[in-house]
Amino acid sequence: DKPSYKWQRVLLKVSGEALAGDHSQNIDPKITMAIASEVASVTRLGIEVAIVVGGGNIFRGSSWAGSSGLDRSSADYIGMLATVMNAIFLQATMESIGIPTRVQTAFRMSEVAEPYIRRRAVRHLEKGRVVIFAAGTGNPFFTTDTAAALRCAENVLFVGPVNAEVVLKATNVDGVYDDDPRHNPNARLHDTLTYHEVTSKDLSVMDMTAITLCQENNIPVVVFNLNKPGNITKAIKGEQVGTLIGG
Numbered sequence: 001d002k003p004s005y006k007w008q009r010v011l012l013k014v015s016g017e018a019l020a021g022d023h024s025q026n027i028d029p030k031i032t033m034a035i036a037s038e039v040a041s042v043t044r045l046g047i048e049v050a051i052v053v054g055g056g057n058i059f060r061g062s063s064w065a066g067s068s069g070l071d072r073s074s075a076d077y078i079g080m081l082a083t084v085m086n087a088i089f090l091q092a093t094m095e096s097i098g099i100p101t102r103v104q105t106a107f108r109m110s111e112v113a114e115p116y117i118r119r120r121a122v123r124h125l126e127k128g129r130v131v132i133f134a135a136g137t138g139n140p141f142f143t144t145d146t147a148a149a150l151r152c153a154e155n156v157l158f159v160g161p162v163n164a165e166v167v168l169k170a171t172n173v174d175g176v177y178d179d180d181p182r183h184n185p186n187a188r189l190h191d192t193l194t195y196h197e198v199t200s201k202d203l204s205v206m207d208m209t210a211i212t213l214c215q216e217n218n219i220p221v222v223v224f225n226l227n228k229p230g231n232i233t234k235a236i237k238g239e240q241v242g243t244l245i246g247g
């Protein structure tokens, strides 16, 4: 029997920056363990979890392109490889606490991870395994936010007649504010926003490619703070946390 939570299957997007915490070596094992334990608790409830990891804690293509003759495509491939490092770290952490986890990469690296095969990913999820999608979309000039939207749009999350598609974007902020909360103490957190509000006001939630892909495919996005204990669990269980973008 499937649980009656808001989502049966979710896509959790974890940025590289969120993994870094304040650790000097790119990844904070306290954070990966916190993510793993919260994901473990929801998979035990029967909710299926796919994860897209970013790589910005190690390498961000756009900030390197141009320097020392590095072209954008080469820089972006390095960035995609960085996401694979994060994915393997997170996989090892998950498995250390007993959650079976598979990494699938958008380009082949078959000695270290499975290639991305949509139906196989779905099968893993059905079996209760966590699937981590690494290497973004496999294409330069995109981001891992777009990879998260793309995997949803491809129906990786579709469960029978239930529309279980949602991108849960774990960040270092509480959600989307009407002003910058670091400068304006009266800035208000939006509980909900429409895609149109996000794109027309240019709110920096996701890059435009990612948010419009969500909009075109009616994929809701929840932006929430990963650093508050319990938030990942809340977001995955479909409880009110952060900002819900949809409609």
Ligand code: UDP
Pocket: 014, 015, 016, 017, 053, 054, 055, 056, 057, 059, 060, 061, 062, 075, 076, 077, 078, 079, 080, 081, 082, 083, 135, 136, 137, 138, 139, 140, 141, 142, 143, 144, 145, 146, 147
């Ligand atoms: N990247 C890419 N194509 C993709 C996804 C990522 O080229 O489909 C590269 C890009 O250089 C990006 C880097 O990988 O800067 C790391 O990903 P991202 O910046 O999305 O990570 P995050 O901000 O989530 O840490």
